[in-house]
Amino acid sequence: MPEITYLQAISDALWEEMERDENVFLLGEDIGAYGGAFKVTKGFQERFGPKRVLDMPMAESAIVGAAIGSALMGMRPVAEMQFADFISCAFDLLVNFAATNHYRWGSPVPIVVRAPAGGGLRAGPFHSQNPEAWFAHVPGLKVVAPATSYDAKGLLKAAIRDDNPVIYFENKYLYRHVKGEVPEDDYMVPIGIADVKREGNDLTVITYGAMVQESLAAAETLADEGVEVEVVDVRTLKPLDEETILNSARKTGKIAIVHEAYRSYGAGGELAALIYEDAFEWLDGPLVRVTAPDTPVPYSPTLEDAFRPNAEKIVEALRDLATY
Numbered sequence: 001m002p003e004i005t006y007l008q009a010i011s012d013a014l015w016e017e018m019e020r021d022e023n024v025f026l027l028g029e030d031i032g033a034y035g036g037a038f039k040v041t042k043g044f045q046e047r048f049g050p051k052r053v054l055d056m057p058m059a060e061s062a063i064v065g066a067a068i069g070s071a072l073m074g075m076r077p078v079a080e081m082q083f084a085d086f087i088s089c090a091f092d093l094l095v096n097f098a099a100t101n102h103y104r105w106g107s108p109v110p111i112v113v114r115a116p117a118g119g120g121l122r123a124g125p126f127h128s129q130n131p132e133a134w135f136a137h138v139p140g141l142k143v144v145a146p147a148t149s150y151d152a153k154g155l156l157k158a159a160i161r162d163d164n165p166v167i168y169f170e171n172k173y174l175y176r177h178v179k180g181e182v183p184e185d186d187y188m189v190p191i192g193i194a195d196v197k198r199e200g201n202d203l204t205v206i207t208y209g210a211m212v213q214e215s216l217a218a219a220e221t222l223a224d225e226g227v228e229v230e231v232v233d234v235r236t237l238k239p240l241d242e243e244t245i246l247n248s249a250r251k252t253g254k255i256a257i258v259h260e261a262y263r264s265y266g267a268g269g270e271l272a273a274l275i276y277e278d279a280f281e282w283l284d285g286p287l288v289r290v291t292a293p294d295t296p297v298p299y300s301p302t303l304e305d306a307f308r309p310n311a312e313k314i315v316e317a318l319r320d321l322a323t324y
């Protein structure tokens with residue numbers, strides 16, 4: 001299998017789905033003639049034309065509104081937010097309309113909203129957030145956050161073919177920092193299925209997105225110290241694969257939850273509640289969280305490094321937990 005970047009995997013998924021289904025089209029800011037802020041859609045407008053690769057104005061509510069309307073007419077739009085932070089401008093359309101429409105009308109809304117998220121690129125508080133918890137709270141939305149090239153392509157294909165609105169959080173730091181083997185044949189990664197990225201018997205790390213790579217690096221460090229860490233990549237925050245998470249929690253008895261988003265009211269709190277409610281009897285230590293603090297994302301490189309979780313911080317938390 002060829003090895004490609006996380007960014008290329010996303011681009012390939014979009015290209016292949018547009019080739020496969022003429023109802024799939026793209027809309028967003030600068031995605032056409034410019035090829036996208038991160039060049040994910042470079043060459044798309046030349047191949048598929050301006051009617052299927054639409055350059056939109058700087059109005060996220062208009063982008064999502066147009067996507068919803070076209071989905072109700074039988075299309076399968078993929079809307080790009082350029083930066084996940086800007087998705088708040090379309091919040092009402094997503095949570096009050098797209099998420100509830102099937103329940104209210106019986107009509108599906110098959111849209112995908114691509115939300116490039118995360119820090120590490122020195123982009124400051126308006127271009128570095130991880131707002132996945134906003135949407136995981138809402139019935140009717142699906143929320144995915146791939147960590148590898150394989151999952152990025154497979155989950156995007158699954159999202160495009162899904163009849164529900166899907167918020168697809170792709171991590172900007174991973175775009176060109178991660179490579180992986182990806183099949184040339186058509187495939188999908190099912191939405192709602194977690195993946196054990198590394199098996200271990202002593203500790204469990206539950207994570208997603210960019211923190212999967214940091215957690216795997218931490219696990220390698222601890223393996224040299226005789227501590228075997230299991231790393232569970234949830235991949236999909238909603239629907240959540242509770243079975244895989246609980247099986248790992250019961251297996252090791254010591255759990256750390258790692259995410260790049262802010263600590264308070266983040267996805268980690270929901271994961272912790274699940275484990276305490278359904279696997280408490282198996283725990284041999286307190287559940288710990290490694291997250292960003294409750295502050296805006298700093299612009300200064302030194303401050304952003306202090307702000308974001310990383311392998312070193314995860315190792316420190318896991319060492320404490322291992323000796324509990």
